[in-house]
Amino acid sequence: MRHTISVLVENELGVLARVAGLFSGRGFNIESLSVAETLDPTVSTMTIVTRGDDQIIEQVTKQLNKLVCVIKVMDLEGKDYVEREMVLVKVAAKAETRAEILRITDIFRGKVVDVSPKSYAIEVTGDEDKIRAFLELLKPIGIKEVARTGRVALARG
Numbered sequence: 001m002r003h004t005i006s007v008l009v010e011n012e013l014g015v016l017a018r019v020a021g022l023f024s025g026r027g028f029n030i031e032s033l034s035v036a037e038t039l040d041p042t043v044s045t046m047t048i049v050t051r052g053d054d055q056i057i058e059q060v061t062k063q064l065n066k067l068v069c070v071i072k073v074m075d076l077e078g079k080d081y082v083e084r085e086m087v088l089v090k091v092a093a094k095a096e097t098r099a100e101i102l103r104i105t106d107i108f109r110g111k112v113v114d115v116s117p118k119s120y121a122i123e124v125t126g127d128e129d130k131i132r133a134f135l136e137l138l139k140p141i142g143i144k145e146v147a148r149t150g151r152v153a154l155a156r157g
Helices: 015-025 054-066 098-107 128-138
Strands: 002-010 030-037 043-051 070-075 081-092 111-115 119-126 143-148 152-155
Touching: 002 015, 002 054, 002 152, 015 030, 015 043, 015 054, 054 070, 081 128, 098 111, 098 119, 098 128, 119 128, 128 143
Parallel strands: none
Antiparallel strands: 002 043, 002 070, 030 043, 081 119, 081 143, 081 152, 111 119
């Protein structure tokens, strides 16, 4: 079962390596990881997506809590939360497909962030299903490159 874990950590050198090392050292895979500073520049939030049964996730959260640099660990699975991911897509834009690309981008509330004679770079934000559906529609047109941020999540309330 997929779990999204939000971890507040001290914003200092080597914290990311310690957290990633904890996962790799115990044979847990990180499917997605995003890190950014909070309003307090000494604290960062990590959003980690991993898979495992309840026992494995409990072990992961306990191990994370043992790290000195970790302030708070929250498994968001089963809780009410919002999640988003951003994708940048470079798609081949021939004269005959430009209108279709713009229409798809508009449907997904995306934004064209770069234009060249041969391509568009498009930004779309949303949950995983929305990103997947957007990419599936662009595939037949000709995706040249994709960059994704990984999931970020925030508990509601």
